[in-house]
Amino acid sequence: MPSERSTYDLVIAANRLPVDRVTADDGTVEIRRSPGGLVTAMESVMRDHDGAWVGWAGETGDAPEPFDDGGIHLHPVGLSAEDVAFYYEGFSNDTLWPIYHDVIVPASFHRDWWQAYQRVNQRFAEAVAALAAPGATVWVHDYQLQLVPAMLRRLRPDVRIGWFDHIPFPPVELFAQLPWRSQLLEGLLGADFLGFQRQADARNFVRACRQLLQARTKRDLVHVEGSSRTVRAAAIPISVDFKGLERLAKQPEVMARSAQIRESLGNPKVLMLGVDRLDYTKGIRHRLKAYEELLVEGRFSPPDVTLVQVATPSRERVGAYRTLRGEIEQTVGRINGEYSRIGAPAVHYLHHSYPREEMAALFQAADVMLVTPLRDGMNLVAKEYVTCRHDLGGALVLSEFTGAWHELHQAFACNPHDIEGLKQAMVRAVNTPAKDRQRIMQALRRRVSDHDVQRWAARYLAALRSAPDRPRLEQVADAPAAPDPQAAEASPDPVVAP
Ligand code: GDG
Numbered sequence: 001m002p003s004e005r006s007t008y009d010l011v012i013a014a015n016r017l018p019v020d021r022v023t024a025d026d027g028t029v030e031i032r033r034s035p036g037g038l039v040t041a042m043e044s045v046m047r048d049h050d051g052a053w054v055g056w057a058g059e060t061g062d063a064p065e066p067f068d069d070g071g072i073h074l075h076p077v078g079l080s081a082e083d084v085a086f087y088y089e090g091f092s093n094d095t096l097w098p099i100y101h102d103v104i105v106p107a108s109f110h111r112d113w114w115q116a117y118q119r120v121n122q123r124f125a126e127a128v129a130a131l132a133a134p135g136a137t138v139w140v141h142d143y144q145l146q147l148v149p150a151m152l153r154r155l156r157p158d159v160r161i162g163w164f165d166h167i168p169f170p171p172v173e174l175f176a177q178l179p180w181r182s183q184l185l186e187g188l189l190g191a192d193f194l195g196f197q198r199q200a201d202a203r204n205f206v207r208a209c210r211q212l213l214q215a216r217t218k219r220d221l222v223h224v225e226g227s228s229r230t231v232r233a234a235a236i237p238i239s240v241d242f243k244g245l246e247r248l249a250k251q252p253e254v255m256a257r258s259a260q261i262r263e264s265l266g267n268p269k270v271l272m273l274g275v276d277r278l279d280y281t282k283g284i285r286h287r288l289k290a291y292e293e294l295l296v297e298g299r300f301s302p303p304d305v306t307l308v309q310v311a312t313p314s315r316e317r318v319g320a321y322r323t324l325r326g327e328i329e330q331t332v333g334r335i336n337g338e339y340s341r342i343g344a345p346a347v348h349y350l351h352h353s354y355p356r357e358e359m360a361a362l363f364q365a366a367d368v369m370l371v372t373p374l375r376d377g378m379n380l381v382a383k384e385y386v387t388c389r390h391d392l393g394g395a396l397v398l399s400e401f402t403g404a405w406h407e408l409h410q411a412f413a414c415n416p417h418d419i420e421g422l423k424q425a426m427v428r429a430v431n432t433p434a435k436d437r438q439r440i441m442q443a444l445r446r447r448v449s450d451h452d453v454q455r456w457a458a459r460y461l462a463a464l465r466s467a468p469d470r471p472r473l474e475q476v477a478d479a480p481a482a483p484d485p486q487a488a489e490a491s492p493d494p495v496v497a498p
Contacts, residue, residue, distance in 0.1 A: 005073070006131075007131060007132060007133035007134075007136070008050070008051050008052040008073065008131055008132065008133055008136060009050075009051070009133050009136050009137065010049050010050070010051035010052070010136065010137050010138075010139070011051060011052050011053075011054060011128050011131050011132045011136055011137075011138045011139070012042060012046065012051060012052070012053045012054065012055075012138075012139050012141065013053075013054045013055065013124050013127075013128050013138065013139070013140045013141065013145055013148055014039075014042065014053070014054075014055045014140075014141040014142060014144075014145070015055060015056060015088070015092070015141075015142060015144040015145065016034045016039065016055050016056055016058065017034065017053060017055040017056065017057050017058070017074050017076060018033065018034060018039045018042065018043050018046075018053065018055075018069070018070075018072070018074070019031045019032060019033055019034060019057075019069050019074070020032045020033075020034045020057060020058030020059070021057045021058065021059060021064050021076075022058065022059070023059060031069060034058060041238050041239070041240070041380065041453050041456070042141070043070070045453060045454065045456075045457040046070075046071075046072045047070065047071060047072075048454070048457075050071075051072065051073070052072070052073040052074075052075055052131050053072050053073070053074050053075065054075045054077060054124060054127045054128050054131065055074075055075075055076070055077060056076065056077055056078075056079050056088075057074075057076040060079055060080055060081045060083075060084055061078065061080070061081075062078050063076040063077055063078030064076050075127060075131055077120075077123055077124055077127050078123075079120065082116065083116055083119070083120050085317075086110075086112055086113045086115070086116030086117075087113070087116040087117050087119070087120040087144075088120075088144065089315065089317055089318050090108070090110060090113035090116070091110075091113035091114060091116065091117040092117070092143060092144045093315050093318050094107065094108045094113075094318055094319075094320070095107050095108055095109060095110075095113060095114075095178070096143045096144075096178075097143070097167070097281075098320075099170055099174055099175065099177060099178060100143060100167050100168055100169065100170050101167065101168060101170075101281045101374070101375040102168075102170070102174070102374065102375045103174060104280050104281060104374050104375065105280055105320045107177070109178075109179055111179075114179075114180055117147070118147060121145055121146070121147035121148050121151060121187070122147075122151055124145055124148050125147075125148045125151035125152040125155060126155065128140075128148070128152055128156075129152060129155040129156045132156060132159045134158055135158055135159065135160070136159045136160070137159070137160045137162070137461065137464060137465065138152060138159050138160065138161050138162070139162045139163075139164065139460075139461075139464070140152075140161065140162065140163045140164075140191070141163070141164055141166065142164070142165065142166045142167070143165065143166075143167055145163075146163070146184050146187045146188050147183070147184070147187035148163075148187070148190075149161045149163050149187060149188055149189070149190035149191035150186055150187045150188075150189065150190025151187070151190065152190065153190040153191075154190075160192055160464060160465065160467070161190060161191045161192050161193075162191055162192060162193045162194070162195065162460065162461075162463075162464035162467075163188060163191045163193075163194050163195070164194075164195040164196075164236075164238075164460065165194070165195065165196045165197065165201060165205075165377070166197070166238065166377050166378070167197075167377040168197070168198075168201055168204075168375055168376075168377050168403075169196055169201035169202070169204045169205045169208075170204060171204050171207075172204065172207050172208045172211050172212065175204070175208050175212075176208075176211075176212060181208070181212055182212060182213060185205075185208060185209055185212060185213055186213070188205070188231075189209070189215075189222060189224050189231050191231060192231065192232075192464060192467040193231070193232050193234075193463050193464040193467040194231060194232070194233040194234075195234065195235075195236045195460050195463070196233065196234070196235050196236070197235065197237050197238065197377045197378045197403035198235050198237065198403050198406055199234075199235040201235065201377075202220060202233040202234050202235050205222075205233045206220065206221075206222055206233050209222045210222075213225070220232050220233050220234050221233075231467075232463070232467055234463065236456060236459050236460050236463065237378060237403055237406070237407060237451070237456070238377075238378050238380070238403075238453065238456050239380075239383055239448060239451050239452050239453045239455070239456045240380055240383045240384050240387055240448065240452065240453055241452060241453050241454070242387050242448055242449045242452040242453075243449075243452065245360065245384060245387045245388065246387055246388070246390055246449075248356065248357065248360050249360045249363070249364060249387070249388040249390060250390060251357075253357070254357055254360050254361050254364070255361075255364065257357070257358070257361035258360075258361040258362075258364035258365045259365075260361075261361055261362060261365040262365050265306055265308070265348070266303045266306075266343065266344055268302070268303055268304060268305060268306045269304045269305065270300075270304065270305040270306075270367045270368060270430050271306060271308065271365055271366050271367050271368070272291070272305065272306070272307040272308070272366065272367070272368045272369075272370055272426070273307070273308050273309075273310075273362060273363070273365070273366035273368070273369050273370065274287055274307070274308070274309040274310065274311075274369075274370045274371075274372075275310045275312075275359065275362070275363075275369075275381050276310070276311060276312065276373075276381065277311075277312045277313075277314040278311040278312060278313060278314050278321065278324065278325055278328070278351070279314055279315070279321070279324075280320060280321070280324045280374075281373055281374055281375050281376060282372070282373045282374075282376070283372035283373045283374045283399060283416040284309065284311065284324075284328055284372075285324075285327060285328060285331065286372055286374070286416040286417070286419065286422065287309075287370050287372045287416070287422070288309075288328070288331045288332065288335065288347070289331075289419055290419050290422040290423045290426060291307055291335070291346075291347070291426070292331070292334075292335050292339075293419065293423060294423055294426065294427070295335065295338070295339045295346060299423075299427060301339070302339060302340060302341060302344045302345065302346045303341065303343075303344035305430075306344070306345065306346065306347075306348065307346065307347045307348070307370075308347075308348040308350070308362065308366070309332070309347060309348070309349050309350065310350045310352070310354065310359075310362070311325075311328065311349065311350065311351050312351075312352070312353050313351060313352075313353065325351075328349075329349070329351075332347050332349040335347050359384070360388050363384060363385045363388035363389070363394075364388050364389065364391070364393075364394075366385070366394060367393070367394055367395065367430070368394070368395050368396075368397060368426065368429045368430060369381075369382070369385040369394060369395070369396050369397065370397050370426070371385075371396065371397065371398050371399060371402065371404070372397065372398075372399045372414060372416040372422065373399050373401055373402050373416070374399070374401055374416055374417070375401045375402075376399070376401065376402040376403065376404070377403050378402065378403035378404055379398075379399075379402040379403065379404045380404075382396060382398055382402065382404040382408060382411070383404060383408075383448045386408070386441060386444040386445050386448055387445070387448055387449075389441055389445065390445075392437075392438040392441045392442055392445075393437075393438075393441070394437070394441060395412060395429035395430075395432065395437050395440070395441075396408065396411040396412065396429075396441075396444060397411065397412045397414055397422075397425050397426055397429050398411035398412065398413055398414070399413075399414055399415070399416050400413055400414070400415055401415075401416070407447055407448075407451065408444050408447060408448075410440050410443045410444055411440070411444060412425045412426075412428055412429045412432075413425065414426075
């Protein structure tokens with residue numbers, strides 16, 4: 001049943017609702033949790049607020065009626081099949097996603113995709129404008145909705161608008177490739193406050209405004225030309241629901257399932273685990289290559305060592321994702337053909353999505369967690385892994401190209417492009433004495449528990465609510481000369497110290 005209220009003091013706008021409505025062939029409707037890091041994070045935040053969430057419900061055609069789920073008012077936005085193909089799969093995932101992730105695959109530029117992106121962003125802005133109470137706080141999420149802040153400000157100048165970037169913000173040298181770069185920056189500058197995962201992302205944004213819009217900027221502030229407004233861009237790194245997830249991981253059924261998983265894998269001495277959406281940014285191919293070389297060299301061999309790779313299905317209609325899936329499945333087949341023994345596969349490859357309980361059990365079962373993205377805004381899996389290790393067991397191999405590495409630098413760091421270095425990090429994670437691994441795990445857990453998702457949301461909302469009280473550009477003292485972090489971000493070398 002939808003709630004009686006018609007407007008809300010807090011409105012979230014994100015491409016997807018936290019649940020999908022799936023209509024089966026027999027017409028029955030099922031509500032399913034939708035995948036991905038944004039939903040994981042925001043779901044736990046919304047439980048503490050009486051708010052509304054505007055987003056797509058996952059089926060094409062007319063929007064279903066608004067409905068309530070888990071105490072959140074859900075307001076679906078309708079997307080046609082063409083909207084999904086052009087706005088979502090096209091512009092969001094085949095234009096913006098590659099540009100914002102270091103052009104790991106080439107980006108495609110199509111003007112009709114851009115038209116659809118503008119059209120859908122306008123639809124979101126109108127839906128939010130209708131739901132927001134006078135003076136409401138509106139929190140817009142991610143790269144799919146970068147035009148919403150300015151569109152919403154035109155419709156509802158009374159509301160406070162924040163935007164959070166879940167993915168990296170690219171160096172201006174890459175961002176500048178976008179034919180619609182100015183419109184995207186102007187869209188974002190409709191917000192009062194812009195949040196990013198890393199300082200380097202916020203600085204990349206400010207620098208793009210300076211260079212491409214000729215905007216006046218000072219430190220983390222951008223002056224909006226033709227208005228008296230300044231917009232702040234700052235890093236507020238996202239996190240996980242530490243208490244909730246740890247509670248789940250401590251449940252006896254979850255711990256028993258973890259032991260059962262190890263048992264069914266033949267109780268290997270070392271269980272390695274990867275958990276990723278099947279995405280080229282996640283470095284799955286590099287991870288498999290390093291693992292295969294360790295098998296070739298005889299440094300790892302099943303059944304003593306085995307790798308479980310969960311590859312959650314993702315964006316399967318986008319060409320680059322189909323190609324990636326083919327490559328990964330071929331590689332897994334080759335590795336297993338060469339190195340598996342009967343009853344002891346070298347790689348257990350699972351192209352499925354699992355319930356949260358199963359994920360927590362897998363995390364507990366894994367001796368070494370491999371998080372090796374080529375570029376990742378944050379990577380919640382790294383934080384979830386350490387959260388689940390209340391036994392202080394396990395070791396985290398973590399790419400320097402994730403936002404998480406900037407907080408979890410005690411982890412076994414790796415540059416996934418450097419296969420030799422990646423192999424060394426994997427071997428070090430296995431060979432480090434248990435006592436030292438426990439000390440590392442304790443430090444990692446302390447960081448995540450002190451900076452959980454509730455703290456992230458509170459910090460974000462406090463920054464957003466105080467944004468208009470921020471000093472005007474002229475009143476900000478000049479910052480002391482600091483090293484230019486953009487220079488480091490623009491190079492493939494992640495030399496920014498955590
Ligand atoms: C974007 C940014 C940023 C995965 N498979 C299953 C499952 N998952 C959950 C994980 C985790 C989430 O999905 C994935 O989050 P990540 O952060 O790893 O990655 P993205 O989806 O790319 O998220 C990322 C994030 O937004 C948040 O800001 O960190 O950088 O790219 O929570 O556990 N969950 C379940 N079954 C699965 O099979 N239940």
